[in-house]
Amino acid sequence: MPLSVLILGNGSALPTVNTHQTAQILASGNELFLIDCGEGTQVELRRHSVKIQRINHVFISHLHGDHFFGLVGLLSSMHLLGRTNKIHIYGPEGLDEIVQIQFRKGGSKLSFEMEFHAINSAGMVLFENKNLIVETLPLNHRIPCFGFLFKEKIGLRKLKANALKEFDIPKHKRKGITEGEDFINDEGERIPNEKITNAPADPVSYAYCSDTAYSEKLIELIKGIDLLYHESTFLESEKERAKKTFHSTAKQAAQVANLAGVGKLLLGHFSNRYRSKERFLMESRQIFKQSFIAEEGVEFKV
């Protein structure tokens, strides 16, 4: 089941005509997970033809506005468009009150149920289905803030096309075989699993880390993952400002990626002070070659 990440916004604090605040869609099979939801995210979802009613899980990293001010508008639009499916919202304590008061004071009763799940520590399992598990990661920001680690599970083995006929495998045995069992035929002969199945694709994993100061705590937790999104609000020339505001530089993001030995690094959450993103890439690639800008509207395979 391929995982992909669509970038809806890569800007930090101030939204502009051309730069949108943080939001991403992680797609896993039919599930769409929304990660953070800055103001105007619903319009970016429309721009990139994402079907909003297919989003059943929203993950909010922290309660700074550029990461959640768009949530209430998105929920309102889901309601106006007749949503009936429950939505799960994962975020720091207080997010439920923030959302609910806005509908309550406006006399709106939503057409669907919202279930809030308060995040209060790293290492929490927020979501799990047969394909995927989502856990919180510890970030180091001015207020409680959590990253999200999306880990695919090992898939089922695939029966080889010719094996069913060749070994006359009955239907009721197939499930066990895809889970790794050998096949024992009517003559009592054991056919090894590898002979009749192909291995599933390697499970992949994605970590979303925004907003955070440079933190070595992360490294063990994201060791060897395929794709890391790590904020890089500033360039190294603004290292002191990054430290003071609990953000990272491109160099620091690259150091984390390098020490954790991840596959690829996506840089984002850029401060408005920089016109071009090219310098972020150059700075990061000096330390970690597989660095990329989290360009808005681009879908990255994990």
Next chain:
Amino acid sequence: MPLSVLILGNGSALPTVNTHQTAQILASGNELFLIDCGEGTQVELRRHSVKIQRINHVFISHLHGDHFFGLVGLLSSMHLLGRTNKIHIYGPEGLDEIVQIQFRKGGSKLSFEMEFHAINSAGMVLFENKNLIVETLPLNHRIPCFGFLFKEKIGLRKLKANALKEFDIPKHKRKGITEGEDFINDEGERIPNEKITNAPADPVSYAYCSDTAYSEKLIELIKGIDLLYHESTFLESEKERAKKTFHSTAKQAAQVANLAGVGKLLLGHFSNRYRSKERFLMESRQIFKQSFIAEEGVEFKV
């Protein structure tokens, strides 16, 4: 002091890539008044080069999201850009809580003071300075909702260029003369005010009426004003839906304009169901010729 209205958004409920939710800037001299503030208004302010720190007064008609979801983001950006001036926010009861909880839960202490003024009836004077007075208008919507009437005051009379010399008017007399006094010279001779001054421009007035069902209550209150913005969410073919949802049709907006004998009518708050605005204009002009679409990005002189 010329009044003008800049339209930032003319859409209703659902924002799209090309249609923005309700927001307007009324400019009176150096004062910028923001009227309603749907999601993404701060970006539209930027798009149209409005200096956000010059906004000191925000008027919110009611607590449906398409009229206020952008307020907290705008305030947040004012803070991030270092605002120190106090801002006055006029809106229905509950707006203060909605705004404050979002900053409180995120641990943000704003760099400027917000003063909330609760609107709980029509006919309230919300604001007054030497040029202008702002009063609430009664609207008929599903939840408490108020329009805003901006009335210029009669300006000072202008001293004629040649009168100062001709009649040797001393400095300390000039203020009284611009307020309408006659001038009595050293010989005790009375010079009538009209001889030494010109009349000021006629004061103009603007009414903002969104959202509302057709309401004849408005007519007396906006009699003869120069410019009326009246919502027309639907066409007359959707009259029943308009009634049910407490909105107006273009024809109804035109009827109000016609009965009140206003100068011009601006139509807005269009439902997303209509692709073209041409039909609103045609419908309205059959009853009230001076009808115009509140086109986004256009500044209308009052």
